[in-house]
Amino acid sequence: MTSEKVAEFTTHPSTDAHLTNSISKNTSFPVINIAPLFTEDRTSRQQCIEQIKHACLTVGFFGAKGACSQDLINRVYRQSANFHSLSDADKRPYYSLEKVITRGWVPLHEEPAYEPGTISHVESFDLGLHLPPDDPDYVESPLLGPNVYPDLIGFREDIDAYYTEINHMGSALLEAFAEMLELERNTFRQMSTRRAGSKMRLLHYPGADEQDRQPEGSSPEGIKVGISSHSDFEMLTIMHQNAPGLQLMNRNEEWVDVPVIPDAFSVILDDALEFLTNGVLKATQHRVPLTTWERYSLIMFHAADVDQVLQPLPEFVSAENPSRYLPITQSAHILQQTYAGIDNSRKMEE
Numbered sequence: 009m010t011s012e013k014v015a016e017f018t019t020h021p022s023t024d025a026h027l028t029n030s031i032s033k034n035t036s037f038p039v040i041n042i043a044p045l046f047t048e049d050r051t052s053r054q055q056c057i058e059q060i061k062h063a064c065l066t067v068g069f070f071g072a073k074g075a076c077s078q079d080l081i082n083r084v085y086r087q088s089a090n091f092h093s094l095s096d097a098d099k100r101p102y103y104s105l106e107k108v109i110t111r112g113w114v115p116l117h118e119e120p121a122y123e124p125g126t127i128s129h130v131e132s133f134d135l136g137l138h139l140p141p142d143d144p145d146y147v148e149s150p151l152l153g154p155n156v157y158p159d160l161i162g163f164r165e166d167i168d169a170y171y172t173e174i175n176h177m178g179s180a181l182l183e184a185f186a187e188m189l190e191l192e193r194n195t196f197r198q199m200s201t202r203r204a205g206s207k208m209r210l211l212h213y214p215g216a217d218e219q220d221r222q223p224e225g226s227s228p229e230g231i232k233v234g235i236s237s238h239s240d241f242e243m244l245t246i247m248h249q250n251a252p253g254l255q256l257m258n259r260n261e262e263w264v265d266v267p268v269i270p271d272a273f274s275v276i277l278d279d280a281l282e283f284l285t286n287g288v289l290k291a292t293q294h295r296v297p298l299t300t301w302e303r304y305s306l307i308m309f310h311a312a313d314v315d316q317v318l319q320p321l322p323e324f325v326s327a328e329n330p331s332r333y334l335p336i337t338q339s340a341h342i343l344q345q346t347y348a349g350i351d352n353s354r355k356m357e358e
Contacts, residue, residue: 111136120350130235145202204314213302
């Protein structure tokens with residue numbers, strides 16, 4: 009990509025009237041039907057890619073429809089509720105830190121503090137691709153390994169089916185991102201194989217009680233939030249929520265309340281794509297304030313391979329636009345940012 013193209017993508021995103029009209033009238037949160045990404049109809053596929061380009065370069069995120077059945081989404085929410093409704097004693101055998109890192113249950117208030125002085129009022133069940141050490145694609149990494157599954161009827165089947173479906177969606181989006189930037193279609197997707205540190209999270213935000221909310225959720229230990237503001241560390245994140253709460257920061261640095269759309273996912277850009285594109289694509293800051301209502305969300309972090317080096321691609325670097333990011337592997341970046349959040353939490357406990 010020439011330096012002129014870099015400037016075009018950075019400062020002059022497409023404002024074609026056809027593209028604007030084909031995106032949802034809710035301009036603060038554009039919603040796009042991405043079903044054409046799964047076909048070989050070149051015309052409809054290209055129109056979809058242009059819509060995604062417009063959303064990414066003007067707003068910074070978008071809603072995606074047409075990629076997963078509502079029945080499967082509903083089944084996964086039921087399984088998440090089934091797990092999170094268990095007592096802490098029953099969930100304890102699946103405690104994340106007693107198993108493989110990033111796998112299993114993360115209890116309430118143990119989410120890392122991405123902003124110093126905050127306590128996240130959320131619990132999670134985490135899993136990834138079930139990849140035991142004897143798998144031929146396994147490489148030693150704290151981000152890879154076998155899952156732990158609770159003994160709940162249909163849990164593993166429903167969760168694994170959803171993981172596969174959303175992983176397929178993420179791969180299709182990576183292809184679209186490459187094409188919209190005039191790169192080879194497989195540029196980003198080939199960086200994400202079975203050795204990727206991709207992770208899925210079943211998040212549960214209990215409604216805040218009066219003690220949590222006075223004053224404004226503060227306590228001697230810190231300010232309680234749903235989850236503090238941060239960008240994700242992987243390539244892209246696909247999110248679904250069953251109740252309001254998610255807020256995304258657009259490219260004008262304004263917070264946008266994401267509407268609840270049963271058949272639409274929120275798609276945001278992550279750090280790895282910002283690094284690879286030298287800042288042409290911006291990682292999306294997002295947060296969940298402390299809510300009085302209970303909510304669940306389903307999160308899929310679509311990562312690069314754990315040993316993939318993240319640095320600006322040559323197409324995005326020139327004498328006028330030098331590299332803005334130092335090389336780092338996907339695994340190192342995820343662990344660096346995660347442990348920074350853990351350190352923030354530990355400092356509040358001291």
